[in-house]
Structures are given as C-alpha cells and as structure tokens.
Amino acid sequence: GPRDEDYEIPPITPPNHPEPPPLHLMEHDSTSYLCHSLPHNGLINPYSYPELPTLMMSNMLAQESHLVSNQMPSLNQMVQAIGAAYDCVRPCVMQSSPPILPNPMSALTQLNLQVSRGALPHGSPSPPGSKSATPSPSSSNQEEEAEAHLKMTAEKRPSSDMMKPKPKPQKKKKKKDPNEPTKPVSAYALFFRDTQAAIKGQNPNANFGDVSKIVASMWDGLGEEQKQSYKRKTEAAKKEYLKALAAYRASLVSKTNNDPVETKSAQTSQPSPHMMPANPLYSVQPSSPYLGPGAFPLADLQSYAGHAPRHALSQTLSQSQMLPSISASPPSSFQISPPLHPHQQLSLHQSSLLNQPIGMQQVQSQPIIPHQMGLQASLHSPPPGQQGFSHLQSEYQKSIGGSQSPGASGP
C-alpha cells in the first residue's frame, strides 16, 4: 500500500513498554521522519480516555489505561526533549495529562488541541497539507528526497507499463448517469461523514487534511465491533443498491427499447414496488441522518481519541500542535467541546435497529449512565459552540495543572 512506504519502522522502540502495545505505542508513523521520537507521547496523553472508552471497547480500556500511566512520564520527558530539539513541541504535552476527568470530554478536548494546532496562526512551517513545504530543510533532505524519489518511481515506473489495465484513462471522475442509483458510501465514508462534523466542530481550524487524518486514526482505532456496525449498514445499503441498480438497468433497457419519455415513470415503478426508488441508501441508514451529525461521532470521537490512533494522528497532531502553542494562545484554538453525548441515544437506536453489541456493552458495563446524562443535558442544550464548556475548560486546565507548560509541570 501507499502509506506503508512510510512505515519505516520506528527507530526507537518504546523502552517502557514491555509488550507491543495495542495501538498507540507502536506507531511507526509514516511521517515519523519529522519526529519519531515523540510520536506516541503526543498521542498517548491526549488519548487517555478516562471513562469514555466504555463506549465500545472494554478490554482496551484497561490496557490503555495502564499504558497511559506508564507513558505519561516518558511523554513529558520526550516532549521536553523534543521541544528542545524542535522548538515546537511543547504544546502537545500539555493537556495530555489529565488523569481522569469526570467528563468524557477529556479525550475530545485533547483531540481538539491536537487538531487545533493545525490552525497555526502564523507561519508555520508545515501544515499537514503542505507536505512539500518540508519543515526541516537540512535534516531530512536526503530522506525526503529518497522518499520522493521512491514515490515517484513507484508512481510512474512501477506498474505503469506492467500492469495497468487502464482500459480508460479517465483521469478523474467519470460522468455517471444522473439517474443511476448512487452507490452506497463505504463504511469509512460514513464514518467520516459523522465524525468529521464533530471534529470540525471542536477544531474549526482543522483543515480537511487534518480532519482526514484524525478520522483515519479514529477509524483505525475503532473497535471491530463498531466497524462492523458501520459495515453492516454499508452492506445493507449495498444490497439495496444492487437491487436498485438492477432495476435501473432494466428500466434503462426498457426505456431504450421502448420510449425514452417513460424514463421517469419507468424508474419509479420499475425498481421495485416494495423498495424505495430514489435513495435506498439514505433510507437505510438510520444512524447519521436521524440522530444528526455529531451525535454518534462525537461520542465516538472521545473513545477514538482514547483508543490511540496508530500512526498518522499522533504524528499529525504532534507536528502541528507543536508549533502553534508555542507562545501562548492556548485557549484560542483549544476549545473544549461540549460533551455531547448523543451517543447514548444513538446506541439505543442502533441496538434496537440492528442489535448492536456495542450499545449493549456500554449500558451494561458502564455505570456512568447517570453521569452521561448529566453531561448530555448540559451539552445538549447549548449549541455545539464552545460556550457551555468554558468552565469545563478551566476545570480541565486546573486538573491538569493549570498551565500546559511542559517544563513547568514536573512529574
């Protein structure tokens, strides 16, 4: 795969971790060249999810928790070191520490922070999007070049001649019949759609690239169960899509044969009496549309964050973050998002709709229900904006040590 290339294998394995961690630890991120050393730390902290995790992953929670604690110290150190090296690092560290916030937001917040950094007020070297910008000119030159070369080679040479079915070069989108039924979006796309809103809401500054990375990380960290849930939806949609497609084709054929004029009526009636014609997909998915954007995702977001993104996220975050917060405008980008917990609702919905294991688990294992409710209530009312949680922010900071200054807070 494309991104595999990057995986260069982490030069440094986490000394502290005896076992290969489930996820975050190992992140050999692709872009590690930027800052290998601190990969996880950045994430780790941020991802320490206190109670959210219960969402879906019970076991992970346990593991991670302990992991987090272990890493915390190292994280600080690393950060410091890194900071020294790269001047930008401190930010990442900061908030990571909250040991256990009562609210789920913690994870989310962290996430935000990371992301927010992307906004970079001024000159920041290398936003995620601008890969070519190359943050470190001298140091990674060779590597970069090599990489680039490799890429190019791969891109151009490799299979171009060899295997390239390439029946039709169609560079970009091929026109599709407008009438043709839309293909069901992939599980990932679905997930992206949902999550993206939440992420953006929390980090307005995050650009598409950042969001994409985060989402990817989340997706990666997403429990299989959850993934499956998405997949199920997709599958169902696909099924219907197939049907619709068949119908569409049939109608098309008939249309061709018969009368073009009948297109409309043919479509409508042909497709299947019992199924919906226009967009089977949407009708199928109860999740996003009904609950609303952000509902599920948000909750998930937290859990995802906690889960520990494998690679990109950490890197991305660390990179970006570092620069911005350097000086001191933490709060600006760092808005804590309202802990909306629509998640609960969602779970219920899902479970009822498609017996979701997740939801059940949550309820069972998570006694926090009351807690959540409270949060929900508070969050729910206020707009997704950032006002409602301002106090939260304070609290959060407080708990973590007031200032995010890395050096300041010693172990």
Next chain:
DNA sequence: CCGCTGATTGTTGAT
C-alpha cells in the same frame, strides 16, 4: 479461482 495492484469513488469545504 485467489491474490495483488492500480484506479476509482466517497467523505467536507474552499476555490
């Protein structure tokens, strides 16, 4: 027939 690879598609938002 299965696996691998490349190309395509989809997500949002800005241009």
Next chain:
DNA sequence: ATCAACAATCAGCGG
C-alpha cells in the same frame, strides 16, 4: 469541477 488525506471498493491480470 477540482483538490486536499484517507479508506473502501472495483476492475483487471498473473500464478
């Protein structure tokens, strides 16, 4: 309509 990063999916070809 296009692009950004990313993942899923599709299509084609080789063993």
